[in-house]
Amino acid sequence: MTNGHGIDDEPHLRPPPCPPPCPAPCPAVGHGVNDEPLRATVIAAGHGVGDEPGVSAPAGVTTYRDHLNAGLHRTSPTTTWLATLVAALAAGPWAILAAVFGTSADTQGVAMVVVGPLCEEVAKVAVVFLIVERWPWLFRWRVQVLLAAICGGLVFSVIENLLYLHVYIPDPEPWMVHWRWTVCVALHSGCSLIAGLGMTRVWSTCWRDQQPPDGNHAIPFIAAAALIHGTYNFLALTGEIATR
Numbered sequence: 001m002t003n004g005h006g007i008d009d010e011p012h013l014r015p016p017p018c019p020p021p022c023p024a025p026c027p028a029v030g031h032g033v034n035d036e037p038l039r040a041t042v043i044a045a046g047h048g049v050g051d052e053p054g055v056s057a058p059a060g061v062t063t064y065r066d067h068l069n070a071g072l073h074r075t076s077p078t079t080t081w082l083a084t085l086v087a088a089l090a091a092g093p094w095a096i097l098a099a100v101f102g103t104s105a106d107t108q109g110v111a112m113v114v115v116g117p118l119c120e121e122v123a124k125v126a127v128v129f130l131i132v133e134r135w136p137w138l139f140r141w142r143v144q145v146l147l148a149a150i151c152g153g154l155v156f157s158v159i160e161n162l163l164y165l166h167v168y169i170p171d172p173e174p175w176m177v178h179w180r181w182t183v184c185v186a187l188h189s190g191c192s193l194i195a196g197l198g199m200t201r202v203w204s205t206c207w208r209d210q211q212p213p214d215g216n217h218a219i220p221f222i223a224a225a226a227l228i229h230g231t232y233n234f235l236a237l238t239g240e241i242a243t244r
Contacts, residue, residue, distance in 0.1 A: 013126075050169035066211040083138035086150045087127045091152025092159050098123030101148040112237055117229035121222055124152045124188075125195045132203045135215050145203050146196045153192025157185040187232055198222055 098119045130146045131138050139145050161180045165172050172180075196223025206213040 006228025034232060037096050054081055057133060058224070063210075064212060068137060068207065068210060071135065075137050075140075077140055080138055081138040082142045083131060083135075087131055087148035088151030089155060090127045091148070092155030093125050094126060095120050095123035095152070096159050096163075097154045098126075106204060112233045113230045114230070117233060118226040120156070120188075121191055121195050121225040124192050125149050125218075125222070126200050128152065128196070128199045129202070129215065129218070132199060132206070133215070136206050139203055142200050142204060145200045146193070149192050150189055151198055153188040153190075156192075157188035160188070182188060187229065194225040195222045224233065 017065065038231060083124065131148075140147075161184065164180060165177060195218070198218030199220070200214060201217040202213050203219055205211075
C-alpha cells in the first residue's frame with residue numbers, strides 16, 4: 001500500500017503515544033554531563049570561608065591574648081617577685097581566718113577531718129589563685145607560683161604553731177613543741193606544694209592556650225592535699241581519743 005493508505009495507518013490501529021516522561025534522546029558524543037572537564041575551582045586569597053569577618057576577631061577588638069601580652073610587657077621581673085612575696089605572706093593569715101571560721105564546736109570531729117582541711121588547703125592558695133585568675137602576668141615563671149604556694153603553707157604553719165603553743169596549750173611538753181615545729185610544718189608545706197602544683201597547672205595552661213584561667217585544673221590537686229591533711233587529722237584525733 002501507498003504510505004498513509006495502509007491498514008496500519010488507520011488512527012485507531014496506531015500504537016499509543018509514549019506516556020510521559022518519555023526517555024530523552026541520548027546526547028551527542030562529547031556533549032553529555034560526563035564529558036564535562038573536571039576543573040578545580042581556585043579561590044582567591046582573602047575570599048575563602050576562613051577569611052570571613054565573622055570567623056576572625058574584628059579589627060580594633062582586644063582579645064585575651066592581647067590582654068596577656070600587654071600585661072606582660074608592662075610588668076618588670078622585680079614586680080613579679082614582689083607579687084610572689086605578697087602572695088606568700090598573705091596566704092598564711094587568710095588561711096588562719098578560714099580555719100577559724102570553718103571549725104565550730106558542735107562539729108569538732110567532722111570539722112577537723114573534713115571541713116577544716118579542705119578550707120585550709122583552699123585558703124592557703126586562694127591569694128595565688130586570685131593573682132593567676134586576675135593578673136596572670138604577675139607570675140613570670142612556674143617556680144614563682146609554686147614558691148608562693150609553698151611559702152603560704154609555711155607561713156600558715158608558723159602562725160598556727162604560735163597559736164597552739166602559746167594560746168591553745170598553756171604549758172606544752174617538749175615533745176609537743178618539737179612535733180609541731182617539724183611534722184606539722186612539713187605537713188602544711190607539703191600539702192601547699194601539692195595544691196601549688198594545681199595552681200601551676202592553671203597558670204601554665206592559661207599562657208599556653210592564651211585563654212582565661214580555668215580553676216578546674218587545680219581541683220584534683222587541692223582534693224589530694226585536703227585528703228592528706230584530713231587523714232593526718234583523723235589519725236591525730238583517733239590517737240588523742242585512745243589515750244584518754
